[in-house]
Amino acid sequence: MRFISNKNIIFLHTAFAVFLLFSCQSNFKEVQKSTFAEFTPSGEADSINIKYTDSGRIKSILVSPKMLDYASVEFPFTEFPKGINVTLYDEKGKKTFVTSKYAVTFKNTDLIDLQGNVKITNESGQLFETEQLYFDQKNEWFYTEKRYKFTDPKGVSFGEGVDFSKDFKIINSQGISGEIENTK
Incomplete structure (x- = not known):
């Protein structure tokens, strides 16, 4: 039987959190661009x-x-x-x-x-x-x-x-x- 160490669990959680952070940041920048463009006078x-x-x-x-x-x-x-x-x-x-x-x-x-x-x-x-x-x-x-x-x-x-x-x-x-x- 093989056990996963606490260090590996912490590493996996941190990697997943960093992945989420970068994917949200990219999406947030797109939302900012669309909001800015929406209130630009035509x-x-x-x-x-x-x-x-x-x-x-x-x-x-x-x-x-x-x-x-x-x-x-x-x-x-x-x-x-x-x-x-x-x-x-x-x-x-x-x-x-x-x-x-x-x-x-x-x-x-x-x-x-x-x-x-x-x-x-x-x-x-x-x-x-x-x-x-x-x-x-x-x-x-x-x-x-x-x-x-x-x-x-x-x-x-x-x-x-x-x-x-x-x-x-x-x-x-x-x-x-x-x-x-x-x-x-």
Whole structure:
């Protein structure tokens, strides 16, 4: 009867562990490469000026110093890492202006996430300011849970959490404080 010594068992275990380690390391490097390639932009543009039209009428103009398009990922999006300036037009040609230091638009949801010194102004002299704001392109509706400041000719108000139409005609605030002139 032949017995295997403890030294041989330890050697076999060590050799097997080293084999596993090297085979996993090679596979891990492949996974890293595929993950890195997945978030490489499929398109990149500098100094863009895009006009969106519908039935021959300009709906909006987007200007940005940098655009990165991630169209080939599972959840496609377009990123504007250096901010945006957008002009929105209503049916009567009235303008609403939107600026932010960063923006990302998600293609499958028509949702835009605006971040960093977000400002919305219009021709009526109204100004909305916050640090993060979402825009639902399909419904033309803005919303945030962050603190905000709203200034118009009637006064200044502050709050946290609000949603509103792009023309400021409908505003639903969760909490508001400030001075507003009563028009009744």
